[in-house]
Amino acid sequence: DVVQLEVLLLGPPKVSEKVNPRQSVRLGRTAKLPCPVEGDPLPIMIWSKDGRNINGGWTRFKVLQHSLRIKEVETDDAGTYICRAINGFGSANINYTLIVIVRPRFTEPAKMRRRVIERPVGSSVRLKCTASGNPNPDIVWLKDSKPLVDEEGGERKKKRWTLSLKNLTPEHSGKYTCHVSNKAGEINATYKVEVIQRTISKPILTGTHPVNTTVDYGGTTSFQCKVRSDVKPVIQWLKRVEPGDENKFNSTIEVGEYRFVVLPTGEVWSRPDGSYLNKLLISRAKEEDAGMYICLGANTKGYSFRSAYLTVLPDRKSQPSSIPPVPYQSLPWPVIIGIPAGVAFILGTALLWFYQSKRTCTSSSSALPAAQRLPAASRDRACPALPAQSTTADKDSLSYEEYLAHQQLLLAQGGAGLAPKVYPKIYTDIHTHTHSHVNGKVHQHQHIHYQC
Known part of the structure; x- marks a missing residue:
């Protein structure tokens, strides 16, 4: 079981x-x-x-x-x-x-740094509280710690993360708080809005811009204009037309004594300090871009302007060289032909002389018997040596007196084998004369003929 x-x-x-x-x-x-x-x-x-x-x-x-x-x-x-x-x-x-x-967190904190905002009557403002979390958080707007109720007339418009206030009146002044929460937690951010009651005045150009500028030919530069206005102004750039150039443009406007052409204007940016900024970009600058430029800021109460000059440096590629070229002067053709020919003649003569000297010394020396040849040092002194045939016997050189003694010794030994030419560079021949005198004496002497 x-x-x-x-x-x-x-x-x-x-x-x-x-x-x-x-x-x-x-x-x-x-x-x-x-x-x-x-x-x-x-x-x-x-x-x-x-x-x-x-x-x-x-x-x-x-x-x-x-x-x-x-x-x-x-x-x-x-x-x-x-x-x-x-x-x-x-x-x-x-x-x-x-x-x-x-838990919720703000995803664009850089856009929320300015928490105190001043706006004139009739203007608008946007308050942002972009956030994320899981689950997706809910957002509730409060004014002075009370829930914000939508009013008629469209003065307030709420998106998920942005509160827009338009046509501001003094009643819009106060503290606006965004309350963001989910089941993991909650976060808050508060803005202080001050609506200023004042009459709208004409725009004012702040700062030092635009300023005089210099640019290279073909380069890029820009002018900027900063305008402070109670309402968003119209910013326009003008360029003065030089006298005589009016026909180059379809339309111009007259301001005082000069005429100006209206230039295309880019977007006007709103800055956190309440001012407005616009830039004029000039690319691939040319000579005709140089001149006076005017930034004009206007609203319903009037306008303000400020001028600046643009200087375009000359094009370096098109400028002629400041140093005149040296004209080429050719030498006469006899000189061109004569110089190489003269050098070749001198070199050929020197080589021929060295070669002939070596050949004569070698042939005449080798034709004698060994006993009748001068020592090597004397031969070297008699015949100029070529650079490749140097000798080490310079210290054994023979004086002229020693040479004569050597020849006398040869004669005493017989003299029959003397050659007619021993060293042609020193002497031509050697021969002996015998004379008989009336007194019975016999005189014998030797003749040596030198060749210079």
Whole structure:
């Protein structure tokens, strides 16, 4: 009987208690999703988020025996979670939708820095409180801590994050507060609006602009004009037409003694200090762009203007060179031909002389017997050596007296083998004369003929 009872308890997993399929958690907190499933045998729990199985690599996620824990919840953790319990008899699923609650915050704080706003009667103002959060926050506008009620006449217009006040009157002065909230928290921002009762006066050009400007030819520059006015003014740029150039323009206007042409005007920007700004851009400046420019600011009460001059530097590419070119003067053709010919003649003569000297010395020296040749130093002194045939025997050079003694020795030994020409650069020949005198004496002497 006991065995039969155990068989009856075996089966697929089952959800043991009811759960809320929508779970909420605040940003940065810890979320815990339960999975109350029972079964025999004990089922295995598998968790997934948006179709992806959760594993050990998900550092902030931890799968427990009957739940899933998420630490320090982030906005990306929101999504669909499924707990799937499996055993040998089947499976069971529990689905969750996790909502991460984020308290409201202002998304454009730079546009909310100016909290005290002054406007004249009849003008308009816009108050912004752009915010975000999860779930989407609600916004409520208050004036002097009381809910703002829409009035007839369209003086107030509310969008989701902006409050527009038009045709201002002194009654619009006060403190305006935007109250932004959701289930995670709330934030507030307060503006102080002062509607000034004063008559509208003509515009005033503030600051120093426009100022005189210089630009390179083909360059880009700009004039700017800053106008203070109780209402939005009309800002217009004019350029003075030089005398004689009136026919170049379709239409001109006369102001005093001069005529001006109206230039295209860009957008007029409203500045936080209540003034208005406009810029005139001049690109690819040319000579005809130079001249007087006027910024004119006007409203229903009058106008104000201020002038400035633009100077365009000359085009450097079109200017002739300040240094006149030196005209090329050609040399006479006899000089052009004579100079190279003279150099070639001098070099050829020098080479021919060196070659002839070497050839004569070598042939005459080698024709003598070894015993009758002068030492090497004497030959080198007799024949000028070429640079490539230098000698180291300069210290052994032979004097003229030593040379004569050497020749006398040769004569004493017979003199028969003397050659008629030994060193043609020093002497031509050597011969001996014998004379008999009347007194019976015999005189013998030697003749040496030199060649200079």
